[in-house]
Amino acid sequence: MFKHSKTLLTAAVALSVGLAACTTNPQTGQSQMSKTAMYGLGAAAACGIAGAATHGSKGARNAALGCGIVGAGVGAYMDYQEKQLRDKLANTQVGVDRVGDQIKLTMPDNITFAVNSAELQPSVRTALTDVSNVLTQYPDTTITVAGHTDNTGNVAYNQTLSQRRAQSVAGFLQSRGVAGSRINPVGYGQNQPIASNTTAEGRAKNRRVEILINPKAS
Known part of the structure; x- marks a missing residue:
């Protein structure tokens, strides 16, 4: 149960990172995620799982957000x-x-x-x-x-x-x-x-x- 809740938290954090990085396609008018943000989202999810395993829910949040920034590139x-x-x-x-x-x-x-x-x-x-x-x-x-x-x-x-x-x-x-x-x-x-x-x-x-x-x- 505890592991399941940590996984859900990681997914929620990763989703929030992804939603914050969505852009609007000027041709279709639909929302889409940039390739850079997608890389950041993947890094956030992976690091969030690792953070949850070692430091609990707070670790999942901090690790996911921190690694999401890294995943988005050196500039970010x-x-x-x-x-x-x-x-x-x-x-x-x-x-x-x-x-x-x-x-x-x-x-x-x-x-x-x-x-x-x-x-x-x-x-x-x-x-x-x-x-x-x-x-x-x-x-x-x-x-x-x-x-x-x-x-x-x-x-x-x-x-x-x-x-x-x-x-x-x-x-x-x-x-x-x-x-x-x-x-x-x-x-x-x-x-x-x-x-x-x-x-x-x-x-x-x-x-x-x-x-x-x-x-x-x-």
Whole structure:
């Protein structure tokens, strides 16, 4: 009886995913399901059964919905993460950008680190905790944490500082449950400016840490 009810729940969840993805054929006026949605529906049903077997009805629902997104394609998987990250970071100074299937989070230096320091400021820890919570829900991504500086001071020192800052952010993400095997901290020093280093405003933009989120290669 218990197994039967879980199977029914899985079917209901999968059906709701499918109905939400139906479109109207412009020639016939009839409702139909896109091929992409059909793939997502199949994935949702299969994952829902697995979730029910291991975690009960709640597991069936969460697994079906999560795998339905994956089944709909990499783009949809990244879309949902992007939405959650934008919602979580809306009232912070952390920038969220999307290029293709990559999501880029940009943390300006003024909220992330003190001058010449690689210790995270308290003001950015809350934002990074929210980022970690989203990343742990979507394990099928890799994460590059990139540290950048302006061109002020010694080149070798800037390179070392950028690496230490990238490692500091990566370590924080890992301490909040993001698998270390997914994270690659890299220091670029002053080699990748995004603005002119001839002005104070430009140098401020160049001092940053970026979190680059990419889908795992299939």
